[in-house]
Structures are given as structure tokens and as C-alpha cells.
Amino acid sequence: xxxxxxxxxxxxxxxxxxxxxxxxxxxxxxxxxxxxxxxxxxxxxxxxxxxxxxxxxxxxxxxxxxxxxxxxxxxxxxxxxxxxxxxxxxxxxxxxxxxxxxxxxxxxxxxxx
Numbered sequence: 001x002x003x004x005x006x007x008x009x010x011x012x013x014x015x016x017x018x019x020x021x022x023x024x025x026x027x028x029x030x031x032x033x034x035x036x037x038x039x040x041x042x043x044x045x046x047x048x049x050x051x052x053x054x055x056x057x058x059x060x061x062x063x064x065x066x067x068x069x070x071x072x073x074x075x076x077x078x079x080x081x082x083x084x085x086x087x088x089x090x091x092x093x094x095x096x097x098x099x100x101x102x103x104x105x106x107x108x109x110x111x112x113x
Contacts (some may be wrong), residue, residue, distance in 0.1 A: 003071040007052065009100035010069065020107065023056040049079025051087070051094060053103070059093075059113045066094035067103055 007026065014024045029050045033041070055065040066087045068080050076084070076096045087094040093110055097103045 001071065003069065003074060006071045006100045006103075007069055010053070010103045013100065013104055014107075020055065020057070020111075025054055025056070027052060027054065047083065049077060049081075049083040051080065051083060055107060055110070057111065059110055061113060062093040062110070063091045064093070065107065065110050066092055067106065068094075068096045069100075069103055070096060070098050 011024070011026065014020050027050050029046065029048070029052070038046075051066040051068040053067040053069060055067070058064060066084065068076055068084065070076065080096070084094040084096065095106055097106055
């Protein structure tokens, strides 16, 4: 399994949940690109560290849910932790999880609040 496989597993679960599916999205902020393309993306608004997944559903205490999905020995980068702190400051739930199962549990817990 890889982080990519875990994310695919998560979105397979999301697609089976019609109350979540229309409001869940992946932000393709990872991957290698040329310095020229990286500069263009930054001018277009790319922010290093943006979390992988956003669930645009408010609950009783938060505006929405940001998820940074990790797998194995991967750890959140300083830019990712800064993004999470910024989102929390603005009233969002933002968390780092390890694997699809943790992400599913987080989403379920978040939506029950």
C-alpha cells in the first residue's frame, strides 16, 4: 500500500456515501513539476502545505473539514502543519491522519458532532 492507494481507498468509501460525495474533494498539491510550472502554479494561488482533502460540510462547531492523509513513515511537513494551524484559527477542523481507515473514522466523528 502507498499513500496514493490509501487516498483512493478513502474516496471509494466517500463515493458510496451520497451525503458526503458531492462535498468531498482532493486538492492535487503534491507531485514533482518543473520549476517553471511550479512558479506558474504559485502565481495561480498554489499554497505549499495545503491539505490533501477538503470536506465542505459544516458541523455544529466547524465550517468544514481539512484532512492531511499520511501513510507509513510519512510525516506532516512544517508547511502542512502551518496550513492546519491556519485553518483551525479560521474555524475549520483540520487534522493529520494515517491511512484511509483513520480518515473514515475522522469523517464519521466529525459529521456526528
